Amino acid sequence: MTMRPIHVVGGGLAGSEAAWQIAQSGVPVILHEMRPTRGTDAHKGEGLAELVCSNSFRSDDSETNAVGLLHAEMRLAGSLIMAAGDKHQLPAGSALAVDRDGFSDEVTARLEAHPLVTIEREEVSGLPPEEWGSTIIATGPLTAPDLAHAIQAETGADSLAFFDAIAPIVHFDSIDMNICWFQSRYDKVGPGGTGKDYINCPLDKQQYEAFVSALIEGEKTGFKKWEGTPYFDGCLPIEVMAERGVETLRHGPMKPMGLTNAHNPTVKAYAVVQLRQDNALGSLFNMVGFQTKLKHGEQVRIFRMIPGLENAEFARLGGLHRNTYLNSPELLDGTLRLKSRPDLRFAGQITGCEGYVESASIGLLAGRFAAAEAKGEMLPLPPITTAFGALLGHITGGHIVSDDEPGKRSFQPMNVNFGLFPTVEVPRAEGKRLRGKEKTIAKKRALTARALVDCRKWLGHAEALAVAAE
Numbered sequence: 123m124t125m126r127p128i129h130v131v132g133g134g135l136a137g138s139e140a141a142w143q144i145a146q147s148g149v150p151v152i153l154h155e156m157r158p159t160r161g162t163d164a165h166k167g168e169g170l171a172e173l174v175c176s177n178s179f180r181s182d183d184s185e186t187n188a189v190g191l192l193h194a195e196m197r198l199a200g201s202l203i204m205a206a207g208d209k210h211q212l213p214a215g216s217a218l219a220v221d222r223d224g225f226s227d228e229v230t231a232r233l234e235a236h237p238l239v240t241i242e243r244e245e246v247s248g249l250p251p252e253e254w255g256s257t258i259i260a261t262g263p264l265t266a267p268d269l270a271h272a273i274q275a276e277t278g279a280d281s282l283a284f285f286d287a288i289a290p291i292v293h294f295d296s297i298d299m300n301i302c303w304f305q306s307r308y309d310k311v312g313p314g315g316t317g318k319d320y321i322n323c324p325l326d327k328q329q330y331e332a333f334v335s336a337l338i339e340g341e342k343t344g345f346k347k348w349e350g351t352p353y354f355d356g357c358l359p360i361e362v363m364a365e366r367g368v369e370t371l372r373h374g375p376m377k378p379m380g381l382t383n384a385h386n387p388t389v390k391a392y393a394v395v396q397l398r399q400d401n402a403l404g405s406l407f408n409m410v411g412f413q414t415k416l417k418h419g420e421q422v423r424i425f426r427m428i429p430g431l432e433n434a435e436f437a438r439l440g441g442l443h444r445n446t447y448l449n450s451p452e453l454l455d456g457t458l459r460l461k462s463r464p465d466l467r468f469a470g471q472i473t474g475c476e477g478y479v480e481s482a483s484i485g486l487l488a489g490r491f492a493a494a495e496a497k498g499e500m501l502p503l504p505p506i507t508t509a510f511g512a513l514l515g516h517i518t519g520g521h522i523v524s525d526d527e528p529g530k531r532s533f534q535p536m537n538v539n540f541g542l543f544p545t546v547e548v549p550r551a552e553g554k555r556l557r558g559k560e561k562t563i564a565k566k567r568a569l570t571a572r573a574l575v576d577c578r579k580w581l582g583h584a585e586a587l588a589v590a591a592e
């Protein structure tokens with residue numbers, strides 16, 4: 123019996139990986155890539171999986187780094203992107219940097235040579251027709267406008283964003299709760315709240331003024347010419363608000379009203395920074411209203427001036443970019459299918475992950491889910507304890523939608539990071555509890571060891587199904 127092909131739209135990091143996983147599982151695939159017929163503002167060539175900016179896949183340390191762990195899981199799952207990256211690796215210390223041309227040529231050649239892969243160089247300018255059957259859309263942050271508008275028409279105007287406005291996210295266990303306290307403004311409970319939903323960091327007048335000066339003086343990144351300047355009311359970068367006058371932030375995201383310092387109730391804070399829970403696990407908190415174009419190093423330096431955040435570890439730093447991405451937790455089911463049209467799956471950065479490796483990994487999962495479905499199999503979700511499962515969980519459900527910023531604005535793209543994983547017992551050393559840096563490293567090692575065991579089990583399950591189907 124000949125199998126119907128699965129269609130993949132977009133031959134970037136995610137689409138190339140998805141096509142490879144589908145073909146490797148024995149299902150034919152048609153990959154539609156619009157380049158060279160039509161380009162994007164960032165892609166320069168016609169090769170598949172083109173790296174549009176840096177040539178780094180970031181850390182390759184699978185023991186103490188979350189993206190390194192994702193590399194390891196992808197290698198276990200037979201990733202094309204990782205195989206081509208490893209083959210074209212350049213010296214870069216503990217990072218995996220690649221020769222971008224060799225890498226893209228390798229991905230293109232291996233897909234072109236695969237007997238189950240057909241590559242069509244054409245723009246898909248509307249929503250893929252239902253006659254195509256199972257289709258994966260992996261058209262990335264610069265999805266061509268006609269398709270983007272068709273997706274928007276299907277999902278609703280607020281469901282597809284064209285810019286991200288990202289506020290930094292902090293690991294809860296790095297916040298000093300001897301200085302900060304939990305309280306919602308005016309103790310308002312609100313729907314689903316407790317009256318203690320925010321972490322508050324108090325600043326006195328001197329600290330506030332020094333902080334505002336640092337924001338104004340801090341080094342910023344510019345917008346690319348083709349991005350425009352996407353500022354809109356209610357979403358100004360924190361440093362742009364600071365430039366409007368020293369009092370602006372005190373009347374905006376840093377207003378101290380309705381809050382009483384639990385550690386010092388008789389002293390009113392001059393200004394307050396609020397952080398709100400970002401994931402269901404309660405391990406990550408985002409800095410409310412702190413979207414920013416400050417350079418990453420500057421963000422760490424300046425935001426650690428905030429009392430209680432002196433030792434803050436950031437799961438994600440802030441930014442504003444041109445980026446097409448869905449409100450995935452609302453729109454997609456657990457296996458990345460559009461709830462309103464389950465024949466369509468999404469993969470890559472358009473789902474709300476961030477980065478080359480993360481995008482490729484979501485392509486890998488979408489490809490495996492689609493191939494299993496085509497063969498009449500049920501592929502279980504990767505465990506939340508794995509990097510695959512943690513990232514998928516963020517996209518399809520882990521994020522908490524807040525009432526004051528509902529919908530797409532509260533769901534923002536994310537790199538893989540340890541805050542997305544369920545907590546793990548930190549092993550003792552010679553019967554003693556570890557502290558400080560030693561404890562942090564031991565915890566990371568325990569998380570990654572657990573992840574790799576669970577990932578192997580999950581892949582074993584996937585392989586067992588494939589054998590049973592033969």
Ligand SMILES: Cc1cc2nc3c(=O)[nH]c(=O)nc-3n(C[C@H](O)[C@H](O)[C@H](O)COP(=O)(O)OP(=O)(O)OC[C@H]3O[C@@H](n4cnc5c(N)ncnc54)[C@H](O)[C@@H]3O)c2cc1C
Nearest residue numbers: 132134135136156175176246261262266470471477478481
């Ligand atoms: C300017 C810029 C710089 C970046 N720098 C970095 C960085 O340094 N490091 C990092 O990790 N991440 C970076 N990113 C994020 C990076 O783009 C993504 O992480 C990654 O490339 C996304 O993978 P993807 O497969 O989702 O999309 P892409 O890799 O962009 O692939 C999408 C593909 O779909 C094609 N396509 C689009 N619309 C259509 C259509 N209608 N029909 C057919 N084909 C279509 C495109 O031509 C493209 O080949 C950057 C993003 C941008 C925009």
